Amino acid sequence: MAQGSVNPSQVNTGPVKKAILDTLTLFLPAIPFALVFGLVVVESGLPALLGWSTSPLMFSGAAQITLVTLLGEGASLAAAATAALIVGARHLFYSITLAPRFQGQPAWFRWLGPYLLIDQLFALTVTMENRDPDYFRRYYLASGFSFWTLWMSFTALGLFIGPAIPESWGLAFATPVLFLGLLALSVDRWEKVVVAVVAMLITFALADMPNRSGMLVAAFLGILLGLMLERFRR
């Protein structure tokens, strides 16, 4: 892996090749997550194909696990659906953050792009310093469809081998490490460090809220704090 491969501004390769390399780097820690999802489907008692259908229909790992788990535990359809939507509500933040990058893009891309918008793709594109619209579109699509293909494949594979992975390997720890690394890349001013730390502390304080909804409150308050700090700077 070439140094700087996850920071799109630092490498002069084409957007498609670069996107695929970055995607592979970011997907490696997500492999255990995909396999665990397969295990969750098996344990939920849902038919395997029906559980796996959440991958193409929802394409949102945490929301998929929430929905399938709750359906397997006998929750009502409305309750399970509501919980899954709350878990996925952070995508609203992603949508408003990336909206300026979609301005001036073709209409088909504005309608197709959101389907591919997952945590990893947001993290890759929000830290992108290359402002060229054509580069952004090619990179976004190449990375998005790479993630999509890998997620479909590995969640299907997880139906068969997910139950066989020893928990003692601790592979799930790679996911918070990955996002902490992306967080470290995204903070280039002390105000952003303050916002990130405050959001983490509020999330911890609200960790027992239903369906992990404290995360949304923390993110909202963190952004509000950013607004105040920005006004203070001016």
Place this chain on the structure above:
Amino acid sequence: MTVLLTIAVVGFLGYCMRAVFIVSLAKHAFPPLALRVLEYVAPAVMGALVMTMLTGAEGTLVIGVPEVAGLVVAAGVVVRTRNVGIGLISAMAVFWILGSVIS
């Protein structure tokens, strides 16, 4: 059939949440202050996301010394090298080594 319909509805509403601002704000100019505030979304959301991954449903931290050491190493390596891949490998190495020593 009902479950499949529920999955499809959740998928559609999830898509709407991702698309709402991207599609609706396509023709609107963003004020400079709004663009600067949007810069804080990534640290706020990713900070909240990381902490969510580190806490259990009961609100307690589910990490020990190996995890804390791994996270510190990851942050330090990424800040220094600007490379998430190297940070990830370093953190997992520290996590596994300390985990095996402590246990």
